[in-house]
Amino acid sequence: MLVDKKRVRAYYRQLKQDMPDLCHEWPEVAEEWVKKAQNLRLVGAWYHYKILIRKAKEYVKRNCPCYFDRLQCLLKQNE
Numbered sequence: 372m373l374v375d376k377k378r379v380r381a382y383y384r385q386l387k388q389d390m391p392d393l394c395h396e397w398p399e400v401a402e403e404w405v406k407k408a409q410n411l412r413l414v415g416a417w418y419h420y421k422i423l424i425r426k427a428k429e430y431v432k433r434n435c436p437c438y439f440d441r442l443q444c445l446l447k448q449n450e
Contacts, residue, residue, distance in 0.1 A: 379416045386423055393427055393442060394435035405445045
């Protein structure tokens with residue numbers, strides 16, 4: 372499958388900018404972010420997906436550690 376690299380990079384950057392959504396008090400907002408991130412994996416951009424998830428974990432752990440367990444659960448549910 373051919374993936375448009377420019378679109379993947381733009382999508383990746385948009386998700387990086389939306390990382391504060393992971394610290395939202397409503398779990399539906401964080402769940403939506405995780406689903407959007409999985410689109411990278413579905414189109415074959417595994418590298419971008421893995422890096423984005425790693426950065427998301429670091430972001431949540433640093434900025435809102437109370438939501439880290441929720442992020443871990445969301446990632447396991449959506450694998």
